Amino acid sequence: MHLDQKLTRERFFKILGYALVLPFIYGWISMLKQNRLLHSKTNTLVLPPDLPEGLSFVEPVIISKKSDGIKIFSARCTHLGCMINHIQDGHLICPCHGSEYLSDGSVIKGPSKEPLHELSYTFDKERGVFIVKLV
Ligand code: FES
Numbered sequence: 589m590h591l592d593q594k595l596t597r598e599r600f601f602k603i604l605g606y607a608l609v610l611p612f613i614y615g616w617i618s619m620l621k622q623n624r625l626l627h628s629k630t631n632t633l634v635l636p637p638d639l640p641e642g643l644s645f646v647e648p649v650i651i652s653k654k655s656d657g658i659k660i661f662s663a664r665c666t667h668l669g670c671m672i673n674h675i676q677d678g679h680l681i682c683p684c685h686g687s688e689y690l691s692d693g694s695v696i697k698g699p700s701k702e703p704l705h706e707l708s709y710t711f712d713k714e715r716g717v718f719i720v721k722l723v
Pocket residue numbers: 665666667668669670682683684685686687698699700
């Protein structure tokens with residue numbers, strides 16, 4: 589009788605252990621799958637064909653459209669990586685330490701010394717959209 593109670597208690601705790609651990613493992617695996625999907629989705633950015641003239645922001649990029657073509661830059665400041673989100677007098681201004689860039693990505697005021705990273709893109713004729721490579 590005592591042995592039966594002990595076995596029952598052991599079984600109970602085993603089942604309880606599985607009941608607590610299995611959902612955790614399932615959630616962890618789901619999170620890993622989602623994370624992988626997110627990463628594969630965030631490697632590209634899809635932009636509409638009707639990009640506005642001049643400078644515009646579509647996080648995480650800056651689009652510079654002129655009569656001679658379109659350039660797309662990472663909006664990350666090359667100083668310490670803040671997101672550039674401000675235009676003043678045609679200059680791109682970093683909100684963190686005030687670096688300024690021209691619309692061609694070149695630096696005109698530090699502390700940044702490197703130009704903005706230009707990103708490659710293609711135009712998908714079938715879908716009528718720009719596809720920007722973010723990496
Ligand atoms: S991070 Fe942009 S100026 Fe420092």
